[in-house]
Each structure stands twice: as structure tokens, then as C-alpha cells.
Amino acid sequence: MMKVRPKPKDAVWTDEQWQAIDAKGNNILVAAAAGSGKTAVLVERIIRKIVDPDDEAEVDRLLIVTFTNAAAAEMRNRIGEAINKEIQKQPGSLHLRRQLSLLNRAHISTLHSFCMNVIRKYYYKVNIDPKFRILDDTEGELMREEIIEDIFEEEYGIEGNSSFYKLVDMYSGDRSDDALRSLVRRLYDFSRSHPSPEYWLDQMAARYDISDAERVEDLPWTPELLQDIQSQLRGAQSWIEKALQVTHEPGGPHPYGENFSEDLEKISSLLQADNWAELYDKFQTFTYGKLKTIRKTEGVLDELKEQAKSLRERAKKQTQELKEGLFSRPPEVFLKDVKTMAPSIRYLVKLVKEFSSRYQEAKREKAWLIFLILSISVLLF
The missing domain is CATH 1.10.274.50 (Enzyme I; Chain A, domain 2)
Structure with missing residues (x-):
């Protein structure tokens, strides 16, 4: 179970950042967008490992890898600056001064550089010429x-x-x-x-090797495939919902609202299918109706009209590719083709x-x- 101490009252970190900084007792995977402070969080985590009185880490015993040389150099500089700040707080700490001297030897590099070093050191274990390039x-x-x-x-x-x-x-x-x-x-x-x-x-x-399969549902990959189909249908549903929102904006193509509502009902019906055969049957009759005509006197802005149509086209393409790729053949024919x-x-x-x-x-x-x-x-x- 992941252990995280309470966040200090004066901490500048968000709750999620603090978890990434302080979590112990588990492998940790952190996913964060660009500009969200990943580097700062990682540096703080490293420094806390180094200064932890209960388990002081040596900086040259840590492996820190990045994707670019620039990122690796920035990481090394930030860690050095953080160690110097800690030395100012604890000027008598021999451990911290030692970390500063070890920093140049620390394993802070790109993924490729680290792999190269490992292979050059242990080339004889993987049957590679030490003079490789x-x-x-x-x-x-x-x-x-x-x-x-x-x-x-x-x-x-x-x-x-x-x-x-x-x-x-x-x-x-x-x-x-x-x-x-x-x-x-x-x-x-x-x-x-x-x-x-x-x-x-x-x-x-x-x-x-599926000779004993009697239905498409018996295929080993069908559960994952159905999940992917559901995900794609929800994506199409999302495009139509956005298009419907455009119709409610000032100057929006409000006559299209009825079309989009019908589209959502049809996609919802696909999402409610319980099995492959039912999905196949529903896809055979699945179509998008013709958009209603919009007269110039209705005060619809061309850019909003085109935006709504573009969103609907994305949804149409998504569902059409599913229909043509997976549901153009009856389930029994699909199963027979897979077996062969x-x-x-x-x-x-x-x-x-x-x-x-x-x-x-x-x-x-x-x-x-x-x-x-x-x-x-x-x-x-």
C-alpha cells in the first residue's frame, strides 16, 4: 500500500504533486501534462531522498533518465541548486557536501546514454562487439x-x-x-x-486456433474489441453532442438540432447492444439523415453552420469505418473468415x-x- 505523509501546512505543492513527492512503498507512475511541474516535483522527490535522516540516499546511487540531453542537463543543474540550498540550511552536513561532489558522477542522462553505458560495460553478457556503433x-x-x-x-x-x-x-x-x-x-x-x-x-x-469457437464472443480478443468499439462510438457521440451545443449558440444552425438529436438516439442504440450479433443488426440500418435546409433569412452564421457540419462529419467517419471494417459481414461469416x-x-x-x-x-x-x-x-x- 502506498504510504504518504500529511502535506506540510506551508507546502506550495498540490495534493497530487505531494503524493508524487512523498509516496513510498510502491512503484509509482505519474502522468502529467506539459508545464504541470513534473521536473520540479521530481527534483523535490530526489532531494527529500537525499536529506531523509532515516534513509539517506547517495545521489550517485540514483538512476534519473530523460528523453533529451537538454532535459538531463537541466535536471542535473536543478538538483545541484537544490543541494546547495540544503547545505545553506545545514552547513555542517558532511553528507550533503558529499552529494554535491558526487553529482558529476550521478546517473543523470538520456535513456539512450544510459543504455549505451550499460551495454558497453556488459557487452560480453549480451554477445555484442565492444566496438559497436x-x-x-x-x-x-x-x-x-x-x-x-x-x-x-x-x-x-x-x-x-x-x-x-x-x-x-x-x-x-x-x-x-x-x-x-x-x-x-x-x-x-x-x-x-x-x-x-x-x-x-x-x-x-x-x-x-479457435476451431471450437461457435460465436464471435468466443474469440479471445472479442472483449477488448468490443471495448474499443464502445470507445469509438462514445467518441462519435461526443462529436454530435458538441455539434448540438453549436446549434444553441447565438447565430447557431438551430434547424440542425433535430438532426443531431436523432443522431444521438441512433448512436445510443448502438451503445446499448448486448452482443456482436445485435451490433451487426443495428449497424445494417444505421444511417445519418439528411441535414435540414437552412434559409438565409434564419440568421445562421456561416462559420457556426460549417463548424456543426464538420463535427458531424467526424462522427459519421468514425461510425462508417466501424461499419465497413467490422460489421460489413454477418457474424457467422466473420467467424468463419477468422477461423480460416x-x-x-x-x-x-x-x-x-x-x-x-x-x-x-x-x-x-x-x-x-x-x-x-x-x-x-x-x-x-
Whole structure:
């Protein structure tokens, strides 16, 4: 359970900031907008750790990482200034003076710099050449293009490679297989955000082994998919509500009010659906009515009229994409299509693994290293 002491009466911090500063006994994740005082809060938390008489921390034993060199430099300067202020309060504190001398050795850097230091120190544990260099974007892109080109050329050269051809037909257009090539690379990149990329890929493929599923609701990802659909529908509902508000403004397109009220009733009906089949049925009859005509004599401002129409168009686009993407086929056809995908998904995973193997080997041969922001959290934690 998170422990937070009462906020001092003279504290300048908000309650939420004080929680972030003083919380102990838990991992803590703080999300805050730009300009909300994140850096000041973090500095205060660090200083309180350093001066805590019950558990004095050494500044060079803390890991403080940022996204830019400028932010890291600012953090180091702020911590130094805060330590100096504490020394003025406690001029005889050898501990605080020691922290000031250790500050230059403290681990305050960008994520990339920290990762580089770790890898340079422990290169022998991860089988990396100690003389490695960072692969720049251009070199990396050329290498990836060459590898994917080689893999696809080999696949096309295998006689009777029906599994690959079926995958190409499923994920590519009439003119090129660029979409499938892009999918292989995107799946590779996404898999690298997991501690065990190959395990994640195998688990993804296993989720398509659904021969015993009788309804769309039996699919392993349907609960999350329904949540996402609900979220998108609420988003469309929000756009219409904003459009309705515009109709009530002075000079607003008040004749549209009836249209928008009808739109909200229809979206609300979708939100009340209990299952996939009911959603499908309701989407088949879901349409937006034609907006009422507004005459110039009604005193409607053009900018408000266009604003309301624009908001409604956003909602229409949101619901139309859902209808065309997920509810253009009856539930039984949708379920059958998903069941037939299992072999193709397994072959797709095979291609991603092959791409990964060759890419890693190519980088190892050239002593190249590349950082992916998504995978840094795995290295750190």
C-alpha cells in the first residue's frame, strides 16, 4: 500500500504533486501534462531522498533518465541548486557536501546514454562487439529493405509455396506486395517491445486456433474489441453532442438540432447492444439523415453552420469505418473468415521470425546497434 505523509501546512505543492513527492512503498507512475511541474516535483522527490535522516540516499546511487540531453542537463543543474540550498540550511552536513561532489558522477542522462553505458560495460553478457556503433536511420532502412527483399524473393522461388501465396493474396493489393512487407516489419518492431519477442509472436498466432469457437464472443480478443468499439462510438457521440451545443449558440444552425438529436438516439442504440450479433443488426440500418435546409433569412452564421457540419462529419467517419471494417459481414461469416486465417497467421509469424533472425545477424556482423524506444523499457526494468 502506498504510504504518504500529511502535506506540510506551508507546502506550495498540490495534493497530487505531494503524493508524487512523498509516496513510498510502491512503484509509482505519474502522468502529467506539459508545464504541470513534473521536473520540479521530481527534483523535490530526489532531494527529500537525499536529506531523509532515516534513509539517506547517495545521489550517485540514483538512476534519473530523460528523453533529451537538454532535459538531463537541466535536471542535473536543478538538483545541484537544490543541494546547495540544503547545505545553506545545514552547513555542517558532511553528507550533503558529499552529494554535491558526487553529482558529476550521478546517473543523470538520456535513456539512450544510459543504455549505451550499460551495454558497453556488459557487452560480453549480451554477445555484442565492444566496438559497436549506433546504426543510423538511413543505414538501418537500407539494411531492412535488403533483408525483406531477399526473404520474399526466396519465398516466391519455392515451387508450390501455396501458404505464402495465400498470405500475399490476403494482405496485398493487386499491384504489389508492399502491404505484406510493411506488415512483417511492423510486427517485428512491435514484437521488440516485449521481453520475449518470439514468445509473443507464437502467442499471437496461437490465438487464431479457435476451431471450437461457435460465436464471435468466443474469440479471445472479442472483449477488448468490443471495448474499443464502445470507445469509438462514445467518441462519435461526443462529436454530435458538441455539434448540438453549436446549434444553441447565438447565430447557431438551430434547424440542425433535430438532426443531431436523432443522431444521438441512433448512436445510443448502438451503445446499448448486448452482443456482436445485435451490433451487426443495428449497424445494417444505421444511417445519418439528411441535414435540414437552412434559409438565409434564419440568421445562421456561416462559420457556426460549417463548424456543426464538420463535427458531424467526424462522427459519421468514425461510425462508417466501424461499419465497413467490422460489421460489413454477418457474424457467422466473420467467424468463419477468422477461423480460416490460422494457417496464414502462422506463416506470417514465420516470416517475421526469419526477418528478425537475419536482421540481428546482419547487425552483429557489422557491429551495429540500434535503439528502439519501445524496447528501452525492457532493458531498464
